[in-house]
Amino acid sequence: MYSSNFIDYIVSVSQLEGMFKQLDQRYGKPNIQNPKKTNGQHMIRNVIKFLAYHKQSTCEDIAKEEFEKNIQTHRKLKSITDDVRKFIKNNLIFSRLVREDGFKKVKNKSIVSYSLTPVGILYAIYLFSNLRIDEDGMTIIHSGQTQEEFDELIKSLKKDGKEYKMFVDSFQPPFDFGIIRSLAKEYSDVMPKVFGKFDYFENLIGDGFEMIFVNAFEKLFHEPETSIPDQTIMLSDHARYDYWLKELTTHSSDPLIVEQFSLLFYVNLEEGIENNLSDRDSEEWFKSQNEDKEFKQRDNKEKTQRYKENIKSAKQMWLEILNHDKKIKKWYYNFVKMALKSKRVEHDNLWWYKKELSKF
Numbered sequence: 001m002y003s004s005n006f007i008d009y010i011v012s013v014s015q016l017e018g019m020f021k022q023l024d025q026r027y028g029k030p031n032i033q034n035p036k037k038t039n040g041q042h043m044i045r046n047v048i049k050f051l052a053y054h055k056q057s058t059c060e061d062i063a064k065e066e067f068e069k070n071i072q073t074h075r076k077l078k079s080i081t082d083d084v085r086k087f088i089k090n091n092l093i094f095s096r097l098v099r100e101d102g103f104k105k106v107k108n109k110s111i112v113s114y115s116l117t118p119v120g121i122l123y124a125i126y127l128f129s130n131l132r133i134d135e136d137g138m139t140i141i142h143s144g145q146t147q148e149e150f151d152e153l154i155k156s157l158k159k160d161g162k163e164y165k166m167f168v169d170s171f172q173p174p175f176d177f178g179i180i181r182s183l184a185k186e187y188s189d190v191m192p193k194v195f196g197k198f199d200y201f202e203n204l205i206g207d208g209f210e211m212i213f214v215n216a217f218e219k220l221f222h223e224p225e226t227s228i229p230d231q232t233i234m235l236s237d238h239a240r241y242d243y244w245l246k247e248l249t250t251h252s253s254d255p256l257i258v259e260q261f262s263l264l265f266y267v268n269l270e271e272g273i274e275n276n277l278s279d280r281d282s283e284e285w286f287k288s289q290n291e292d293k294e295f296k297q298r299d300n301k302e303k304t305q306r307y308k309e310n311i312k313s314a315k316q317m318w319l320e321i322l323n324h325d326k327k328i329k330k331w332y333y334n335f336v337k338m339a340l341k342s343k344r345v346e347h348d349n350l351w352w353y354k355k356e357l358s359k360f
Contacts, residue, residue, distance in 0.1 A: 212272030239263040274314035
């Protein structure tokens with residue numbers, strides 16, 4: 001059963017960190033080894049992961065996979081199905097991770113099917129994407145490599161015991177792009193401005209394009225602080241906090257969270273592309289250590305020039321993406337206008353405040 005102090009109504013992405021921390025306390029953090037079956041650790045992973053790969057599934061669909069994995073236990077499929085149904089109803093519906101999503105015809109009967117909510121989609125990424133959470137909070141640490149590149153790296157390092165020992169603790173398994181791709185395919189209609197554009201992003205950006213999504217996902221848990229009034233941070237701040245207060249009257253909570261995350265994605269898109277290009281340079285440099293001595297010895301001037309080229313390329317790609325879809329460009333342009341108006345009001349209020357104080 002659910003606990004009375006659990007966040008039961010998420011209306012903004014700014015509340016997700018608190019909710020995920022509560023889920024950590026209740027079901028364990030990501031990558032937990034051997035999740036227990038007695039306290040829901042195993043069940044929540046089973047249900048969320050199945051729905052991440054199979055939208056609109058029934059409780060029996062979910063139970064079949066568990067039944068086939070553990071057929072030696074002699075538990076009946078109906079018994080497992082009943083457990084799945086109870087867990088979804090008492091825990092996942094309440095916490096808004098899963099929702100009822102239509103019906104499926106099974107033997108002339110209409111059976112309720114389930115899908116992940118927008119919050120459930122983000123939680124699935126958090127739970128199954130090889131994340132490592134920093135001790136200071138919800139800061140996400142990840143590797144920008146593909147699984148193949150990571151496996152090849154470990155293989156090469158093992159040839160030299162000293163190098164392997166040096167790097168084994170600093171490298172971790174890469175972000176699991178597989179679940180992101182699956183969610184993008186299954187839930188493109190839920191997040192059309194992001195998931196619906198994955199094919200285009202891949203064609204334009206190329207290898208590792210999923211990292212631009214990861215970059216936006218990180219911002220849900222770790223917003224960088226700076227003393228400089230950076231436009232990206234100002235827009236992100238407006239999307240995370242002010243936007244939902246203004247739009248809650250015209251959006252229900254799930255569509256609003258989709259809007260907020262989509263805005264954060266496009267706010268951080270240019271930075272994500274730039275990071276993607278820089279990661280490729282870093283990987284190229286690392287691979288060249290024993291292959292190309294001239295590349296290994298390139299001077300700082302060349303590195304600086306490459307950095308400037310990456311910034312320019314990222315901006316060009318960002319503009320190309322926005323110009324590719326006129327509806328998205330208009331949607332984002334209107335958001336920037338809204339944010340600018342809001343910031344001007346804040347600025348004017350501060351001047352009024354200063355003026356009033358100066359009278360005394």
